[in-house]
Amino acid sequence: MKSAPFKYMRPDTLEEALSVLVEHGEDVRVLAGGQSLGAMLNMRIVTPSILLDLNLLTELSWIEEVRGFLATAALVRQRDALDDATVREHIPLLAQALPHVGHYQTRNRGTLGGSVAHADPSAEIPLVLATLGGEVELRTARQIRRVKASQFFRSALVTAREPDELLTALYWPRRNPAQRSAFVEFAVREGDFAIVAVACTLDAGTLRIGFAGCGETPQIIERTGLVDLDAATIQTIAREASAGLACQSDLLGSSEYRRQLAAVLASKAMSALTRETVHA
Amino acid sequence: MLEIEAGEKTTIRFTLNGKPVQAQAESRMQLADLLRHVLKKYGTHVGCEHGICGACTVLVDGRAVRSCLMFAAQVEGASVVTVEGLSNATGGLSELQAAFRRHHALQCGFCTPGILASATQFLQDNNAPSEHEVRDMLSGHICRCTGYTGIVEAILMTAQKRGGA
Ligand code: FES
Numbered sequence: 001m002k003s004a005p006f007k008y009m010r011p012d013t014l015e016e017a018l019s020v021l022v023e024h025g026e027d028v029r030v031l032a033g034g035q036s037l038g039a040m041l042n043m044r045i046v047t048p049s050i051l052l053d054l055n056l057l058t059e060l061s062w063i064e065e066v067r068g069f070l071a072t073a074a075l076v077r078q079r080d081a082l083d084d085a086t087v088r089e090h091i092p093l094l095a096q097a098l099p100h101v102g103h104y105q106t107r108n109r110g111t112l113g114g115s116v117a118h119a120d121p122s123a124e125i126p127l128v129l130a131t132l133g134g135e136v137e138l139r140t141a142r143q144i145r146r147v148k149a150s151q152f153f154r155s156a157l158v159t160a161r162e163p164d165e166l167l168t169a170l171y172w173p174r175r176n177p178a179q180r181s182a183f184v185e186f187a188v189r190e191g192d193f194a195i196v197a198v199a200c201t202l203d204a205g206t207l208r209i210g211f212a213g214c215g216e217t218p219q220i221i222e223r224t225g226l227v228d229l230d231a232a233t234i235q236t237i238a239r240e241a242s243a244g245l246a247c248q249s250d251l252l253g254s255s256e257y258r259r260q261l262a263a264v265l266a267s268k269a270m271s272a273l274t275r276e277t278v279h280a
Numbered sequence: 281m282l283e284i285e286a287g288e289k290t291t292i293r294f295t296l297n298g299k300p301v302q303a304q305a306e307s308r309m310q311l312a313d314l315l316r317h318v319l320k321k322y323g324t325h326v327g328c329e330h331g332i333c334g335a336c337t338v339l340v341d342g343r344a345v346r347s348c349l350m351f352a353a354q355v356e357g358a359s360v361v362t363v364e365g366l367s368n369a370t371g372g373l374s375e376l377q378a379a380f381r382r383h384h385a386l387q388c389g390f391c392t393p394g395i396l397a398s399a400t401q402f403l404q405d406n407n408a409p410s411e412h413e414v415r416d417m418l419s420g421h422i423c424r425c426t427g428y429t430g431i432v433e434a435i436l437m438t439a440q441k442r443g444g445a
């Protein structure tokens with residue numbers, strides 16, 4: 001199918017982009033990599049009157065260390081993040097998750113910011129941001145604010161972004177050298193939407209496990225004061241964590257199936273943590 | 281700032297298979313349709329129009345992308361390569377294309393132009409890929425005929441011939 005007609009606007013500067021949003025906010029869809037939005041437009045799931053194409057904004061494609069964070073501008077392509085040495089060093093969990101995001105061809109074009117702004121319930125990049133306790137930078141023509149991932153994702157495809165705001169950067173807490181991380185997911189075929197995805201970190205006895213694909217937004221559980229992550233502990237944590245999850249049913253699986261899968265994947269991820277050798 | 285009103289056409293200038301071209305496109309026109317319907321380059325195929333099948337994959341500035349998920353206006357100033365631009369200098373089959381033929385990597389050929397575009401970038405990125413890596417890259421393409429075995433072989437053999445693996 002073809003998209004319904006829209007007005008195409010392609011700003012040359014961030015300032016221009018923000019002024020379009022101030023003037024037309026509600027009628028605008030923002031186009032970054034377009035790997036989800038393009039399909040939604042073609043299928044006429046969305047029919048905006050204006051398509052605001054960010055792709056010329058070179059000011060939105062940097063990666064920088066900012067205090068305790070590695071910040072990535074909204075237009076950083078998934079492929080470029082995967083190839084980036086600072087991403088691998090400071091946010092290894094993201095580097096572990098990115099190969100699961102779409103396909104080789106869609107990662108060439110898809111962006112980190114676009115995926116977070118889109119907020120698909122099964123998406124890997126929002127899951128990693130939420131599991132790490134990262135933040136989202138939102139900008140209007142007049143102000144900049146930062147929202148914690150836990151407050152940004154509201155429900156399926158719904159976020160805290162206001163119509164006049166643009167998601168301009170993501171802030172990923174930098175891994176401290178002792179942190180270990182693991183990412184696992186199950187999908188019917190490689191590159192398909194994950195039925196359940198699990199991200200997990202262990203840092204000085206604090207374990208965080210994030211689940212995507214179960215409910216409308218990423219769900220995170222935390223356990224502190226862990227001394228030993230032995231097989232029995234892993235089983236108990238996986239069972240308790242999955243029991244507390246909101247799980248939905250759809251064509252791919254019932255809520256009971258998802259809960260079961262979440263427990264299996266969580267124990268896999270925790271076992272991977274105990275095997276992972278810490279690299280500098 | 282470029283603005284194209286709904287329903288209005290604008291002239292897009294870009295490089296197609298090494299030659300400068302210009303064409304008229306409406307704001308909502310997909311790159312795939314610009315290539316096929318306006319520029320009459322029918323080598324690029326269209327299956328699903330939502331990014332799943334991979335038939336429409338072309339190279340934009342060297343990267344394999346879905347031409348059904350890009351709008352025509354987005355290639356202004358870019359370099360686009362379709363299957364028509366992948367043959368060797370004398371217009372014969374390229375090394376990769378010859379390997380596809382030798383290994384029976386195509387039957388109906390519907391998926392082939394897209395796979396050739398992806399494989400072209402993939403072999404530049406990775407001159408000694410494993411079978412697993414090739415299959416992972418191919419997960420972005422649906423082939424209803426071959427069962428993929430010949431495609432995997434053709435790509436691996438091309439890498440080997442070029443002295444990678
Ligand atoms: S037609 Fe573009 S991916 Fe199927």
Ligand code: FES
Binds near residue numbers: 390392426
């Ligand atoms: S050769 Fe027919 S779809 Fe691949």
